[in-house]
Amino acid sequence: MSAIKLEAVEPDTHIPFMDLAALHRPIQGEIEKEISRLVSASSFVLGPLVAQFEDAFAAYCESSYAIGCNSGTSAIHLALCALNIGPGDEVITVSHTFVGTVWGILYCGAKPVFVDIDADTMNIDIAKVEARITSKTKAILPVHLYGQPVDMDPLMDLARKHGLYVIEDAAQAHGARYKGRRVGSLGDIACFSFYPGKNLGAWGEAGAVVTANLRLAERLRQIRDHGQPRRYCHSELGFNYRMDSIQAAVLDVKLRHLDAWNDRRAELSSLYHDRLSGVQGLQLPIYGQDAQSVHHLFVIRHVNRDAIAKRMEEAGVSTGLHYPIPVHRQPAVYGAIDDSHVMKETERVAASCLSLPLHPTLSDSQLDRVSNVLVAAIRAD
Numbered sequence: 001m002s003a004i005k006l007e008a009v010e011p012d013t014h015i016p017f018m019d020l021a022a023l024h025r026p027i028q029g030e031i032e033k034e035i036s037r038l039v040s041a042s043s044f045v046l047g048p049l050v051a052q053f054e055d056a057f058a059a060y061c062e063s064s065y066a067i068g069c070n071s072g073t074s075a076i077h078l079a080l081c082a083l084n085i086g087p088g089d090e091v092i093t094v095s096h097t098f099v100g101t102v103w104g105i106l107y108c109g110a111k112p113v114f115v116d117i118d119a120d121t122m123n124i125d126i127a128k129v130e131a132r133i134t135s136k137t138k139a140i141l142p143v144h145l146y147g148q149p150v151d152m153d154p155l156m157d158l159a160r161k162h163g164l165y166v167i168e169d170a171a172q173a174h175g176a177r178y179k180g181r182r183v184g185s186l187g188d189i190a191c192f193s194f195y196p197g198k199n200l201g202a203w204g205e206a207g208a209v210v211t212a213n214l215r216l217a218e219r220l221r222q223i224r225d226h227g228q229p230r231r232y233c234h235s236e237l238g239f240n241y242r243m244d245s246i247q248a249a250v251l252d253v254k255l256r257h258l259d260a261w262n263d264r265r266a267e268l269s270s271l272y273h274d275r276l277s278g279v280q281g282l283q284l285p286i287y288g289q290d291a292q293s294v295h296h297l298f299v300i301r302h303v304n305r306d307a308i309a310k311r312m313e314e315a316g317v318s319t320g321l322h323y324p325i326p327v328h329r330q331p332a333v334y335g336a337i338d339d340s341h342v343m344k345e346t347e348r349v350a351a352s353c354l355s356l357p358l359h360p361t362l363s364d365s366q367l368d369r370v371s372n373v374l375v376a377a378i379r380a381d
């Protein structure tokens with residue numbers, strides 16, 4: 001009898017938005033062995049472990065060079081510095097993203113110029129980019145949001161036509177492919193974050209810049225490490241953006257599991273599509289035909305988003321918002337931009353987006369429960 005009772009109780013356990021502890025449990029021993037080796041050597045910043053991870057990650061991205069640094073935000077700042085972007089320059093990007101996409105532009109004293117997103121993919125609307133290019137535009141910074149690669153070929157054509165650099169913000173898209181090619185190998189420079197909750201996450205803060213250009217790689221390494229091409233010589237303004245060896249050790253182990261984790265994310269994503277397609281008023285994610293997403297987030301849209309999220313939380317299912325206030329509406333940003341530019345889809349998505357739990361250790365039965373709770377929350381109106 002008590003067994004029956006337990007069964008009845010079990011489905012009501014809280015479903016968290018993320019579960020990093022469950023992800024790490026099976027590989028914790030392997031990582032701890034690497035860390036204890038590191039403590040014996042007591043070399044904690046850059047060094048051979050960072051170099052080893054950089055090589056592995058560049059190869060994973062099907063590119064030539066990776067430069068490890070201390071966050072995704074630093075990675076984007078480094079990329080812009082290496083391209084000599086500064087005051088008076090404009091960088092085209094999206095407002096529907098994490099604010100970290102935009103900080104680097106402001107750190108350089110340049111101006112972010114926002115473009116609306118595509119109503120289907122929620123990525124940059126490439127048809128609207130050209131109208132935002134001016135004589136001051138230096139670069140385009142597309143974001144592979146939620147794990148889905150941007151439609152890069154037309155964007156690269158446009159950039160080449162106008163002599164602009166392209167920097168990929170791949171902070172949510174480790175391993176994603178566009179026309180079979182890995183993100184990180186598609187633009188001039190790509191930036192990654194290894195924040196713990198990303199598809200590939202460290203045990204703290206970390207990031208990387210990836211490029212196939214040796215000259216840029218050398219410049220990026222120099223700026224990352226106090227602007228020193230060699231010890232005691234500081235040839236340009238630099239930063240302390242170096243990667244910790246301990247993060248490289250963690251990432252090197254976790255990189256070997258990334259494809260399996262991304263495969264599980266894809267499986268869960270297609271299960272959500274099975275369970276939720278045809279629900280009245282619910283918009284499921286839409287993917288471009290050339291895009292192979294790594295499903296960092298599963299973002300649905302519904303006009304009653306706030307009420308639905310509240311009911312789901314009450315029913316024991318946590319959700320996320322990515323992102324409820326567009327970057328161009330943030331007080332720290334709007335003073336620096338042309339705020340008369342209207343972005344209808346950006347506003348619409350900010351008001352209607354809701355991220356469902358999707359992580360490699362989510363079980364099929366947990367996904368079923370999330371789906372049932374969501375449908376009930378929608379129908380409660």
Ligand SMILES: *Cc1c(COP(=O)(O)O)cnc(C)c1O
Pocket residue numbers: 071072073074097098099100101143169171172192193194195206207
């Ligand atoms: C996480 C993230 C960043 C910033 O990375 P941090 O490592 O947190 O500094 C930048 N852009 C996007 C799209 C992100 O998701």
